Amino acid sequence: MAANILIVEDESSILELISLNLHQAGFNPIRAISAEYADNLVKETLPDLIVLDWMLPGMNGIEFAKRLRANSTTKLIPIIMLTAKGDEDNKLEGLTVGDDYLTKPFSPRELVARIKALLRRRSPELVNDPIIVESLVLDPSSHKVQINNKIISIGPTEFKILHFFMKNSDRVYSRNKILDKIWGNKSEIDDRTVDVHIKRLRGSLKQSGYDKLIQTVRGAGYRFSKELE
Amino acid sequence: MAANILIVEDESSILELISLNLHQAGFNPIRAISAEYADNLVKETLPDLIVLDWMLPGMNGIEFAKRLRANSTTKLIPIIMLTAKGDEDNKLEGLTVGDDYLTKPFSPRELVARIKALLRRRSPELVNDPIIVESLVLDPSSHKVQINNKIISIGPTEFKILHFFMKNSDRVYSRNKILDKIWGNKSEIDDRTVDVHIKRLRGSLKQSGYDKLIQTVRGAGYRFSKELE
DNA sequence: ATATAAATGTCATATAAATGTCATATAAAT
DNA sequence: ATTTATATGACATTTATATGACATTTATAT
Known part of the structure; x- marks a missing residue:
């Protein structure tokens, strides 16, 4: 808030x-x-x-x-x-x-x-302080994402999604909710586009294994969580 | 909502x-x-x-x-x-x-x-608070089910059924009632299908013994209850 | 302004998960 | 013992998600 x-x-x-x-x-x-x-x-x-x-x-x-x-x-x-x-x-x-x-x-x-x-x-x-999950650090003010103190490159949309997820973890968000939150509520964009960006985000996190934090909840959407299932 | x-x-x-x-x-x-x-x-x-x-x-x-x-x-x-x-x-x-x-x-x-x-x-x-029965926890917002703090994997339909049961425990529901509540009242689906999903749900709970919570009421339907008969 | 690179959204396809039905086994009721 | 209801395993089908490629837009550098 x-x-x-x-x-x-x-x-x-x-x-x-x-x-x-x-x-x-x-x-x-x-x-x-x-x-x-x-x-x-x-x-x-x-x-x-x-x-x-x-x-x-x-x-x-x-x-x-x-x-x-x-x-x-x-x-x-x-x-x-x-x-x-x-x-x-x-x-x-x-x-x-x-x-x-x-x-x-x-x-x-x-x-x-x-x-x-x-x-x-x-x-x-x-305050918008950096959000830290283990050694994954997202710093909103510098717009950077670090893993193990190493900056990883990440697209703007992927950054927004990751930021949103890290601020609101342990909660499922439907594709439409995510479209609302990231693209804005007017967006006429296809649901499936979210999948693609999730894919890209996971790609950026893959090297470190943190792609596991972004979980698919079948029939419901996606979730960011430390707790793996 | x-x-x-x-x-x-x-x-x-x-x-x-x-x-x-x-x-x-x-x-x-x-x-x-x-x-x-x-x-x-x-x-x-x-x-x-x-x-x-x-x-x-x-x-x-x-x-x-x-x-x-x-x-x-x-x-x-x-x-x-x-x-x-x-x-x-x-x-x-x-x-x-x-x-x-x-x-x-x-x-x-x-x-x-x-x-x-x-x-x-x-x-x-x-308020979508987690529903807790002993060490079985269902969290609607994160869409997770935990048993003894360990997340168990569960299909979408099984999740809905368990959620419904935990919200409305100690009451028998006929197969048709369950079809209405979970699939929606238009559904043309066979009664017996409920049996199969109950089976699958029990399967997910079996390891912990919580499958006992889902009870068969012969001739009437199913019931979720702490009190074993 | 133009060239270059990066990012975006969509699509088609591949993959994986979930679903519903059936046949049969098992258990309960009579 | 017989009837009736439920449990269960297998399976074909449907549905959902993942992924690679591509044309287009947008931002950045020159």
Whole structure:
């Protein structure tokens, strides 16, 4: 289940940019264009992390952050402050109030990295850390698959399938479910195509014997599991 | 078959957020922005569970909950109430009317956990939990059957029969009833075929002695039961 | 922009597993 | 002892999955 990240930012273009990037990184972005609006949202549902712009119309970022810190139910939510270039002297205050800060302009990649770092501390299960099964390692962020510390080459679709399977192991998925999850629900693609990609994926894993992890469940679909039958 | 969860919440952003999180958790969220609107939806869809905001414009949550309880077709639907922080004194009433409650602000993750817990209690058939009889375990989601922690291989039809029997144990089913349940009611298949599949299923269970669980009731059909005769 | 390589989806075919029926053996009921 | 119901092994057939080849699309390098 993806982490819910509240973004508080008054410039809509930046808000959208961040939102898009977080979505691509696998998070659920929640948008707020002001501290007041964000406050209402936080009163209802607790986000897992807050990205908070320093300068906001109305209540500013630091004020909002302090309010969050003052409330026992919200005080533990990690906050990343976004500060403008000029506010060098305010950085200290930003860092003391928030858990981390970034100076504008910042790279979305950097923001995602910082978010992951903070989330990792408090809720490691929400972060896209490498998934490890014995000596098979799939690293979503670097898009690499290793077996015995050796990188194996694998096609994009095969990567997605393996990723999906490793995240959702020990469960059968029908070909149609897999088509939905990997290709998207609009896809007009033939069921049998899944077979072919499974074949290719198994081919990539074969050398190490890990192709056994991808199991055919006759009449039901495929399953990724350590436990062999 | 995902559980249908009706969410009644007037703030659209919260409604969307909850909806998104439930969807990610594998549920089928149904949105309603008022009790009046929800009332119609309940009649149409008979949801498996309702997440109900306490404070609503028009008819409030508790009133709506009471109406649901008064109606025989809806009285058993589990309800999770969402209460505002201040309403400490109302909690008791909320808990008595609903089956569980959460105080705002709550984390979506917590909500999902509560929903699962309630569903497991009230409609275990929706939760696809493993079915366990002594050391025989059938896991519908992974499509595996274990005996003494060892996976046994079993054909699709045998799996369906065993699943059906474990869900409906201690009851005799005629061959025709079994044909209906497993093959579908259109089937033109011979009664005796059931015998053969029962034979095969027993064969798979034999090693462990669990074939004894599948009992022949002469003149009536078959029965799955722990109690040996 | 063009050349080159990689990836994709489909098909036909090969292989394997599962199925349903039957004939016969065995056990239970009368 | 005879009738009736169920168990079982064998088998031909059907159905599902695996696989190799190929034309086409898409991405990457030049």
